[in-house]
Amino acid sequence: MTNDTFLKACLRQPTPYTPVWLMRQAGRYLPEYRAVRAKADFLTLCKTPALAAEVTIQPVDIIDVDAAIIFSDILVIPEAMGMELIVEEGKGGPRFPSPLRSSGDITKLFIPDPTDKLKFVMDALSLTRRQLNGRVPLIGFSGSPWTLASYMVEGHGSKNFRYIKELIYNEPKLAHILLDKLAKAVSLYLSAQIEAGAQAIQIFDTWGGILTQDAFEEFSLRYIKQVIAETKTNGAPIIVFCKDCGHSIEKIASTGCQVIGLDWTIDIGDAKKIVGDRVALQGNMDPTILYSKPEIIRQEVKSILEKFGKGSGHIFNLGHGILPDIPVEHAREFVRAVKEESSRYHL
C-alpha cells in the first residue's frame, strides 16, 4: 500500500501526519461526480460497479484524501430485505412507499445473502480495490440497525420520528425483533464487504441522537455491539459514528470498535480524555466551516489538531457529510491544511 496512514491511525500506530478523508466525499460538490450522475440516476449509480468505482476514486484524485469510501447508500440493505425503495430526483431523500407498520411487515423481512442480493456492492468494492491499486485504503459501510429501522418504520427522513418512537415505547419486544434481524443482516453484509475488499468499515448511526440515553443504549448501541461481535473483520478496523451522541462516548468506546467518529458538537480534546488509548478518534470539523474563506478553514483545522494534541490515533474528517454546495477548492484547502499543519504533532 502506497499510503497506509489511514489504517495506521485507526490502530493508533505512528504516521507522519494526520490522515484525512471526508464523509460523503464522493458527492455533488464535485463537478466530476455531477457529470457521472447526469448519465445515471442515484440507484443506478449505486448498482453499476464501474460507475460506483469511478465516483469512489474521484476524491482521491481531485482532493487528495487518504482513504476512499465505497459509493453506495445505507438503504440498499432494507431493499435487499424485501422493501421497495424509491429515489426520485429532486423529491427529497429516498423513501419506502410501504413503511413497516405492523408485526406482519417485520416478520416478512428476510435476512439476505449479501453475495447474492447485494452482489453489486461486492463487485463495486472488488473493482474499486483493483483500480485503487494500493494508493489508499478502501472503506466499506452500513447504517446501524437503529438508523435503518428508523428509515424503514418512518418511510423516509423525519422530524419527530413518531412511528419508530411509538414502536419502541409501545411495543419494545417487536422493536427488538426488528433490530435483531437488522443486526444479523448488517453483520453478514459487513463481513461480505470485508471479504470483497473493504479494508475498514464505518457504521453510521445517523439517528442515535434522537433518543434518550437509556433508549440509545437499549435500541441502538446494543445492536451496534452485536454487529461488531458478529462481523468477520479479518483485522479490518471498525469506525462507529453516532451523530449527536456526545453523551455516550465512553459507552461507544466499549462496543468493540477501533475508532469513534465524532460530530462537531463534541470537543475532541474532551473525547480523547474520556476514551484514553482505548480507541482512535475521527472527526470533527463543522461541515459548514467549508463555506468559509481558506484562511478560516486552515485556522479551524489548526484548532482541532491542537485540541487532539500530539500523537497518533486521529483521523481528520468533518463532523458530518460535506455539503453539496461547498466549493471544491475549499475541500482541497481543508485536506491540504490537515496534511501541512499536522506533521508537527507527529514527531
Place this chain on the structure above:
Amino acid sequence: MTNDTFLKACLRQPTPYTPVWLMRQAGRYLPEYRAVRAKADFLTLCKTPALAAEVTIQPVDIIDVDAAIIFSDILVIPEAMGMELIVEEGKGGPRFPSPLRSSGDITKLFIPDPTDKLKFVMDALSLTRRQLNGRVPLIGFSGSPWTLASYMVEGHGSKNFRYIKELIYNEPKLAHILLDKLAKAVSLYLSAQIEAGAQAIQIFDTWGGILTQDAFEEFSLRYIKQVIAETKTNGAPIIVFCKDCGHSIEKIASTGCQVIGLDWTIDIGDAKKIVGDRVALQGNMDPTILYSKPEIIRQEVKSILEKFGKGSGHIFNLGHGILPDIPVEHAREFVRAVKEESSRYHL
C-alpha cells in the same frame, strides 16, 4: 397565589409535589386552541391581548398545569426591530422575506422600546395575569440572541444554517455587533415583560446546539449571560433552555439563571450531579412519548422522577414543545402522573 409550586421549585424551595407545565402547551393539540385559531391567524392571535390571554389560560383549565406561559412568538422582537415577518397558513414556519445579509442590514436594525412596539405583548401579559387571578404563575419568554440571529440571517428555519455560520466564521466582528444589539433588545423586552406581570422568564436557545462548544460559548452563551445581567428581574426566576447543549450544562449554570431547561437527550440525574444546588432543573421527557399509551407515559414519568430523586428544584416538563397531534387525554395523563407519582419525593 393559590398554586405557587412552580415558583417555589424554581427557587429550590420545598413543594408538596413536582410542578409541571409543557412547552407549547397553548397549542394545536387542544381543540379549544384550534377553535380560536379558526377565527384569527397566528400573528393576529399574538397581537390581540384578549385572544392571547384566552389561549394562554386554556391549558390551565384543560390539562391542569402549574404554570401558564404567555402565548406569543419569539420572532415578534425582530419584527419590532424593523424586519418584515410573514406567517402564512400551511406554508412552513414563519419567515423573514428580507433576511440580514450585509452590515447595512444589521446597522439598520433598531432597539425597540418594548412598551411601544411590543405593547401587545405587555397588554396580553397584564390581562392574562388579571384573568389568572393568582391560580398559577405566568411565564414570559424570549428567544436567545443567538437563536433570533439565526432566524434573522437565514430568513427561516434551516437545516445547515449556512448563512449564520458564514457570518460567525467569516465576519465574527459583525456577528458580535448583531448579537450585542439583540442582547440589549431582549433584556429591555424581558424587563418590560416582568414589569407587565410575568412572574418568571424562559429564554429559548433553540439553535445553540448547532454550534461547536467553543462557538456556543462565544456566540450564544455569552449573550444569554448579558441578557440575564441586564434584565431587571425584580426577583422573577430565569429559565435558560438551550436545546442539544447537554455538553455545556455546567457553563449554563453559571449564566446567572435560576433554572436550566433540559431536552430529553440529557440524563436529569447526571445533570443534577453537575449543577449540584446551584440551579433548579426543568424537563425532560421526550415529547414523542406522549404518543404512547397512558401506562407508558406514567412509567416514563416515574423513571424521570426517580432519576431526579428526592427533594425540591425540579419542574417537570417535556424536553421540547408538545407536538400538534398528541391526544389531549395523553397530555392530561402526563400532568396527572407527574402530580400523583411525585409526592413521595417531597416528604
